[in-house]
Amino acid sequence: MKINDLRFLKVKIEKHPTRDIQLEFLDKPNAIAALILNFKEDKVLLVEQYRPGVSSKLLEIPAGIIENNENPIETLAREVREETGYMFESFEVIYAPKIPLILSPGYTSEELYVYILKLKTEKEKTYEKQLDEGEDLEVVWENLEKVENITNDFKTHYAITLYKNLIKK
Template sequence: MEEFVFLKPRKMKHPQNGMTLEYLEKQSAIAALLVSADGKKGYFVEQFRPGINGNSIEVIAGLIDEGEIDMDALYREVSEEGGYNKEDYNIIYTEKKPLAISPGYTEEKLSLYILKLKDGAKQKSLHLDEGEELEGRWLDFDEVLEKSNDFKTFYLVKIYELLNLKNR
């Protein structure tokens, strides 16, 4: 089998029954819903995803590099994929702990954030990783819930909606 870059298949013995379990070793990641200053739209990226063999509309997300902490990955990814620096937004929600993506099949955990742009924040140019192709755009939350099938996107939009209900 050809060598993988991001996924490493592993096996372990179940601690109670000795059954062989298979899983993927994969680095953890961040995901961030970037909300407009007026709170009415979110910034989403569309890109090809092999798991669905098609394009996906998602929140900004990216892997946490070796030796990097999740907050540094957050600032880097929002700058790379969104064109906004940490001075351009406030963090209005942070998940209490990184969440397991699919604990039966991967070690990956996801640190989740909701960011709100400050008034007057201006988008800068994107700095995408080599080979990364994505298009970002501002969408209404209802529209993205209709178009996206990405779990982290649904989760963060729903958390944002709950925060708005709570603050009314």
């Protein structure tokens, strides 16, 4: 995505269906997020990047906007490659959502597809990241058990909880 295309937040107004009031919300593109586990499933790949909403760097799972009529899997493969340097073929998909999550229905139209991926082997090759213009992020592998204590990013906490519930079954 070019820096000029970053104006992806659009304020929309619609009339309430039963009240005579106008409702404001952000019309925002849908997105994906990926909890990426190493082969042993004891480490999580996080990206550290500056986030203007909190005016600081934040550790979080890789994520990105669904662009140009992509389906969520195409976006997942593209974003994982761009942000982490791993090819999508290096992963086993442990979890794929049946439907997206609605993040904040009173505030935004955005839907989020959260996936869980696992490296197929311990020796998967990485390539140079292909960051979008304006992106500046670092990849960090953290112990699975520490992640909830080092970030307050909601999608990251949700994905960790989802993974822990899946492995209990």
